[in-house]
Structures are given as C-alpha cells and as structure tokens.
Amino acid sequence: MSEPGYMLSLEERQRLLEANAAAARFYRRELLRTADGWQSEYLRARGAESVLTVNTDWKVGYAPGSWTSLTDHLLAQGFSHSTLVQAGLVEWTAGGDAVDRHRDQLMLVVRDHRLSPVGFIGIGQDGRPKSVSPVSAIHRPSNVLAGIEEQLDLLAGEAVPVIVNDPMDAIAVTALSRESGGQWAGIPVCEGGLSTAQARLVRRFSRTDKVIVVLSGDELARHEAAGYVFDLALFFDRVRAVEMSIGIADAVVRGGAIAELQDLLSGPRPLITYKVSEGKHEALHAEDLDPPAQGPGLG
Numbered sequence: 001m002s003e004p005g006y007m008l009s010l011e012e013r014q015r016l017l018e019a020n021a022a023a024a025r026f027y028r029r030e031l032l033r034t035a036d037g038w039q040s041e042y043l044r045a046r047g048a049e050s051v052l053t054v055n056t057d058w059k060v061g062y063a064p065g066s067w068t069s070l071t072d073h074l075l076a077q078g079f080s081h082s083t084l085v086q087a088g089l090v091e092w093t094a095g096g097d098a099v100d101r102h103r104d105q106l107m108l109v110v111r112d113h114r115l116s117p118v119g120f121i122g123i124g125q126d127g128r129p130k131s132v133s134p135v136s137a138i139h140r141p142s143n144v145l146a147g148i149e150e151q152l153d154l155l156a157g158e159a160v161p162v163i164v165n166d167p168m169d170a171i172a173v174t175a176l177s178r179e180s181g182g183q184w185a186g187i188p189v190c191e192g193g194l195s196t197a198q199a200r201l202v203r204r205f206s207r208t209d210k211v212i213v214v215l216s217g218d219e220l221a222r223h224e225a226a227g228y229v230f231d232l233a234l235f236f237d238r239v240r241a242v243e244m245s246i247g248i249a250d251a252v253v254r255g256g257a258i259a260e261l262q263d264l265l266s267g268p269r270p271l272i273t274y275k276v277s278e279g280k281h282e283a284l285h286a287e288d289l290d291p292p293a294q295g296p297g298l299g
Contacts, residue, residue: 019087110145121167141192160212162185194232
C-alpha cells in the first residue's frame, strides 16, 4: 500500500486517475437516477437544479449511502482493491472488509495542474462543503481545485475568475456568466482557504490579469477570504472584491437579484482586507493592497 510520499510509476498513477474518473462517472449516474432524495432537494433549494440535467457544465455526482455500491461497481470494472484504496475511494474496516470511503454525499471532482481527476469535494446533508479525499500520492487538498475544467471555455475567453467559498456559489456564477456573455468563472475554495498553489492554478488557466474575491458569510469567513489577496497578488495584477451579506447562490434563489449581482461583479472594488489589532479587525486602504508591479508571467 502506498504512503502519501510514495513515488508512483506512470502506469500506477494512470490507474489511480482512471479509478477516480470511473468513480466520478458512477457518482454522476447515481445523482441523475435519484431525483427524489435530499441531494436533489438541496440542489434545487440552492438554485443549482441545472446540474440535474444531462447537459450541464458542472458534473456533480452523488455517493449513495450504502456501504459497497462504488466498491462493487469498480471491482466489476477490473480495478483492484489496492488501486481503489490508494485512489482514496475505498477503505478497510477493522473486520477486513473493503467499503466505500464516501457515502451519502454530493460529490464534485477536484483536479490538479494537469486537470487530472485526483479527488473529491463532498457536501453532506449539513450543506458544508469539504475535501473528503485523503492525502495520497496523487492528491493534496492545497494543490487542487474544482471548477477549472468545467469552465475552460469561459476562462479561455478571458472570463474573470470569481473566488467563492461554496461550490453552489460557483455554479451560480457560471450560470450568470452564461447569461451575460461569459464574463466570469466561479472557482470554489473550501475549508482551509486559498493556498499559493491554488492561486497559481487559477492563473495558469486564466487569460486575464484580474480576479474577484467574494466576501460573504460571517466575519471570520470574510476575514479569511480577504486574506486571499496576498497569494492572488503574486499572480494577478488586479485583485478585486465584492462584499455580500449572503452568498451568490442564495441571492439568486431569493429572486430579483440577478441584475444587482451582475452590477456587483461588473464593478468590484480593489480588495479590502483586514488586519488583527488588539483583537479587532481593521480595514486597510485599498491602495495599500494593489500590487505595485505586474505579476509574474506564467507562460
């Protein structure tokens, strides 16, 4: 069994990626075939019912609540137990049984800098998105992102990346963008915040020097999101912010907000971040945060 630092051969790595891709297809099939579960109700309530259709940008899936549905499916496709465990899809019980690692969750594929499928973000019935794949030879949460592959055409057309903390907000941004000439691409960042590697990954596939960060949620969440400027400014010349009392998806669901959201995303301010001083968060001047010189070219 491989440890996270184990060096895979090209053949072994390819097999792990194939297992993740096969799992993504299985999860997608399971979502489309279970239209009356909590997962479908959640997506509709968050304004993401479009992912329940075949022709959608975001191929969201669902890991069923049973213990061995995925395991049995992938074993029948010729994958070994060893491959499935190393891919982060299967785990051993104390009794020596192989069972699905992910159960009763919405599933979104995360990809590395090659856009290879290396793991998943899961959303349970509590609605909280989190990285659910273990650290492995192909997956580290700080080095991967969801949403890039789904919006390559938007990014190639110079859509501005919009960094959000909820995949449902990213899906809402994509929908708004498709209705507005492809101006934006929603990129979700889950628990742990945005890393330097993830900022570099966004820039790698962007054709614009501008990025928008959405500040929403409670004070802690806004403070964390505002802190993304330090990594984003390494790669983008213009780091901008949109401050919202609620998330983009919830604003869309409440109705009558699309025009306002389009205005907000079209005219964001330079990103305002916060510093901690004597236990309080103090706003810095926007001009203090714009990078003074052009960011590094990434080729």
